[in-house]
Amino acid sequence: MWRKVAALCLMVLLVAPSLSAQAREKDQRRTNPTEELPAGPMQAKATTACTECHEARIILQQRLSKAAWTKEVDKMAKWGALVDAADRDALIDYLSANFGPDKPAYEPPRTADKIASGKSK
Amino acid sequence: MKPSYSIELIRIMNSRRDFLKQISGAALAAGITPLLAQTLLRAQAVEFPGEDDMILRSFRFVDLESPVEYFNTWLTPVPHFFVRNHMYEPSELDANEWRLSIGGEVEKLLTLSLAELSKFEVHSVVNTLECAGNGRSLHRPQVPGIQWGKGAVGTARFSGPRLRDVLQRAGIKPTGKHVMFRGLDEVPGKVPPFIRSIPVEKALDADTLIATHMNGSALTKHHGFPARALVPGWIGAASCKWLTEIKVLESEFVGNFMNPGYRFPNQPMKPGDTVKPEDTHPVTALTVKSVIAAPSDGASLKTGKVMVHGAAWAGEADVTKVEVSADGGSTWNSANLGREQSHYAWRLWNYEWNAGKSGDYTILSRATDSQGRTQPASPVWNPSGYLYNAVDQVKIHVA
Numbered sequence: 327m328w329r330k331v332a333a334l335c336l337m338v339l340l341v342a343p344s345l346s347a348q349a350r351e352k353d354q355r356r357t358n359p360t361e362e363l364p365a366g367p368m369q370a371k372a373t374t375a376c377t378e379c380h381e382a383r384i385i386l387q388q389r390l391s392k393a394a395w396t397k398e399v400d401k402m403a404k405w406g407a408l409v410d411a412a413d414r415d416a417l418i419d420y421l422s423a424n425f426g427p428d429k430p431a432y433e434p435p436r437t438a439d440k441i442a443s444g445k446s447k
Numbered sequence: 448m449k450p451s452y453s454i455e456l457i458r459i460m461n462s463r464r465d466f467l468k469q470i471s472g473a474a475l476a477a478g479i480t481p482l483l484a485q486t487l488l489r490a491q492a493v494e495f496p497g498e499d500d501m502i503l504r505s506f507r508f509v510d511l512e513s514p515v516e517y518f519n520t521w522l523t524p525v526p527h528f529f530v531r532n533h534m535y536e537p538s539e540l541d542a543n544e545w546r547l548s549i550g551g552e553v554e555k556l557l558t559l560s561l562a563e564l565s566k567f568e569v570h571s572v573v574n575t576l577e578c579a580g581n582g583r584s585l586h587r588p589q590v591p592g593i594q595w596g597k598g599a600v601g602t603a604r605f606s607g608p609r610l611r612d613v614l615q616r617a618g619i620k621p622t623g624k625h626v627m628f629r630g631l632d633e634v635p636g637k638v639p640p641f642i643r644s645i646p647v648e649k650a651l652d653a654d655t656l657i658a659t660h661m662n663g664s665a666l667t668k669h670h671g672f673p674a675r676a677l678v679p680g681w682i683g684a685a686s687c688k689w690l691t692e693i694k695v696l697e698s699e700f701v702g703n704f705m706n707p708g709y710r711f712p713n714q715p716m717k718p719g720d721t722v723k724p725e726d727t728h729p730v731t732a733l734t735v736k737s738v739i740a741a742p743s744d745g746a747s748l749k750t751g752k753v754m755v756h757g758a759a760w761a762g763e764a765d766v767t768k769v770e771v772s773a774d775g776g777s778t779w780n781s782a783n784l785g786r787e788q789s790h791y792a793w794r795l796w797n798y799e800w801n802a803g804k805s806g807d808y809t810i811l812s813r814a815t816d817s818q819g820r821t822q823p824a825s826p827v828w829n830p831s832g833y834l835y836n837a838v839d840q841v842k843i844h845v846a
Contacts, residue, residue, distance in 0.1 A: 435493050436502055437492060438494055
């Protein structure tokens, strides 16, 4: 397992810096450094419903009660999120279980203007 | 400057924790030196042309926060200036094709190209722009929205024609009471468009601009190229980006981002309670606030002199005083206010604290303004987490 990961990392280490800035800018949509929703029975449906319009990181940073998640889900359904009526309660449960007020705060990454060489400026 | 690394690497490692675990394991497995592994551990940046060392609150759509350590210059450099978008940025922006229309309750409809707009007299305003939701993550109970820390604020010199000069060319009818702005934001799904309005009195203020420049350069795309409204002293949401339509209205614009969005309860409320829309009013001017830029929260320092510094602002009012406490608020000391000042701009401030004894300290900062307002000790909770302005604090260790 680790050999595989290490090989992959080394490959990325070698290949990534050689990509031209232009190529990476073009590929930005495809290589979005966005987050993913956590595993669970509703992961796929939540991904479809929510990330059509915004990335998962917006959800990952919320810490809301079930009542607050209910309001959010209903608002987003009104705004075009595709939530089957039969899935609404399960989606609210999934979000409440993963992003309730008792969870530790989400730690966001930072941006870098240029990531060409991997060297510090 | 932090070392940074490629987005490709980050893509493979989905979560931050997995990334840390896997990269250190992989580094050891591959025989990489611990020093290099350390470098990789700190190298979790997401490539973002023109936006340097910003806290990534959201990549799609773009929301970026300034780390408070950058609040050490009066003008915030554009690469460190917060970015707040409600939806997608315009996918195509051609300065030659761009037009600004002025209509509604006016004598004469106008359509201006960028070249025509640039023929108006240029005026500059140094303005502290703050997102209404800055500090939202500090409210308890937590409220929904982008979980801004302390850095959805910055100060820049904005330049462009006065909005009133453009409105006066069109001629406002006596029925015109509010001025609506529409930007070129691209709306996903059935989300209501980002349209808001301001009262005509504020629109006709000599310092309200159609800004085309920021700190002397043309606006960047993230900041509203080619032109944005600049409503000084007010919440950032008033200063519509990628401006394409100005419409004079008989009454306040009716839409999601005027109501229920961007409203504040008329009366103080118990944290966690709900409020009826009719018991709220639109959020307009910013309130009095200070933020400590250094020392950083959680810092370990040696005994001796410590320069505590930061920035303080008050919307349409002026900061008159900033005080610092190193004993959790028992005693307060006046900070020095920076020389650079302008009506709508923050003041930098500093206070040299003598950390004589080792121990754990809570450093506080508290600003007071020309309207007699002082930052409250505890936050004024509201359902959307607007206008957080409690006394700022950092906890530090002195050894």
